[in-house]
Amino acid sequence: MKSIFIFLMLLGVVAYGADQATPIAVTKSFTAKYKDAKSVNWWMEEGQYQVSFKHEGFSKVATFKKEGAWVMTTTSIPIEELMPCITDLLKERYSEAVALEAEFVEKPASEKYYITVEVTEEEIKEVDGELTEDFSLSYVNLLFNSDCEFLGEEQQDQ
CATH class of the missing domain: 3.10.450 (Nuclear Transport Factor 2; Chain: A,)
Structure with missing residues (x-):
């Protein structure tokens, strides 16, 4: 019984982590737009995927829809x-x-x-x-x- 409980807990953690992963369509869109990006860090905000990164010497934050469509990029200058x-x-x-x-x-x-x-x-x-x-x-x-x-x-x- 105890092993079933632990298994279900682990399954829940894995399922939760899978839900939080950045969709392939989003990462493909990002990679196509910013091929040489460095220091990439993803998170989700208000139903959209946000990514901070370095590109061409600038700090940037880009936003993508879950289907992979690019919404905007903000570059600090x-x-x-x-x-x-x-x-x-x-x-x-x-x-x-x-x-x-x-x-x-x-x-x-x-x-x-x-x-x-x-x-x-x-x-x-x-x-x-x-x-x-x-x-x-x-x-x-x-x-x-x-x-x-x-x-x-x-x-x-x-």
Whole structure:
């Protein structure tokens, strides 16, 4: 009886592990798209397969549907490696802001750069007859397409 119980427990663990494995269609799709990927790490999130990896010197995270269809890839880009047209616009429009991170997001129908900047806002108030300075920080995502065209900004939740 005890051996049957242990067998059933092991069978359950094996079945659970099999359910968690990345489907062959997903790994084939990934390998076809990123042949030279290194440091590959898979997990599942919200019913889709996510993979972090290194490719062409960059850290990336890709998302695939369980059928193997590629959904998107996010590439972390060092700020100093952004295209000059983006850094020029940052200096021009956001000279007081500090660029914190940059990501290039590829989807089947679009490619966009997301640059997260920290904006310090200063407000001078008069309180009880005295002037005081109040500083607040906000975070903004600046969006650019792959042709360096500025698409706008999104306020980021803190």
